[in-house]
Amino acid sequence: MRERDPRNDMRLYTRYALTSAGIWEEKEIRAEYSRLRDIAQKRLQRLGRSEPDSYAYRENVGAYAPARGLTTAQIVDLMPDLARFITAKAGSVSGIRAIRKQTLETLHERGYDFVNARNLREFGEYMEDWRSRRDLHSIGSVEAAEFYGWASENKIDVDRIRADFAGWLSQREQLRDYTRQQNEAGQRVSADMIYQEYDRLQRAEEAKKRAERKAERQRRR
Numbered sequence: 001m002r003e004r005d006p007r008n009d010m011r012l013y014t015r016y017a018l019t020s021a022g023i024w025e026e027k028e029i030r031a032e033y034s035r036l037r038d039i040a041q042k043r044l045q046r047l048g049r050s051e052p053d054s055y056a057y058r059e060n061v062g063a064y065a066p067a068r069g070l071t072t073a074q075i076v077d078l079m080p081d082l083a084r085f086i087t088a089k090a091g092s093v094s095g096i097r098a099i100r101k102q103t104l105e106t107l108h109e110r111g112y113d114f115v116n117a118r119n120l121r122e123f124g125e126y127m128e129d130w131r132s133r134r135d136l137h138s139i140g141s142v143e144a145a146e147f148y149g150w151a152s153e154n155k156i157d158v159d160r161i162r163a164d165f166a167g168w169l170s171q172r173e174q175l176r177d178y179t180r181q182q183n184e185a186g187q188r189v190s191a192d193m194i195y196q197e198y199d200r201l202q203r204a205e206e207a208k209k210r211a212e213r214k215a216e217r218q219r220r221r
Contacts, residue, residue, distance in 0.1 A: 013083035033075045111158040
């Protein structure tokens with residue numbers, strides 16, 4: 001007899017626990033996988049209708065095949081991710097919307113009032129790009145409080161971020177125009193071509209900023 005039901009403790013959905021004698025029986029693993037998969041499929045249907053661009057939907061849709069087509073070993077590999085998706089706050093439409101609401105409130109409290117529900121996703125992508133360009137590991141995808149803390153620590157004010165974000169959006173739109181123009185001309189656009197165009201736009205933007213700073217210094221003389 002087992003001392004406790006593993007379904008009452010999410011820590012027992014790990015690969016180690018699932019393969020440890022005395023915790024799960026094979027038939028229970030398969031039955032529990034099917035139960036969680038049913039819940040996941042319903043959530044994914046709702047996410048697909050309301051939040052198709054969400055990370056939770058994109059990472060989990062199509063990831064969990066029916067148990068009848070899987071070996072127990074394959075189910076054991078899938079169970080931790082499946083259980084994590086089911087229990088994550090961002091694994092439901094209501095959870096995503098609550099996170100988005102809290103993120104916007106935090107950003108607005110810190111002065112980032114130019115971020116709204118329409119451009120929040122783009123701002124998250126912008127922060128990821130900012131991190132990759134500057135190798136800043138402290139910025140999460142849409143971790144508003146952490147981003148503010150980093151910006152404050154490095155004395156980067158809101159106006160600078162507002163302007164940089166606007167420039168980033170403009171560059172992204174130009175890249176889309178470039179890709180569309182190349183496609184219309186019958187040219188296949190490769191990743192290298194996009195990177196080269198992105199670098200060109202970055203250099204142009206930096207040159208523009210240098211010229212603006214130079215002009216400002218001259219006006220102050």
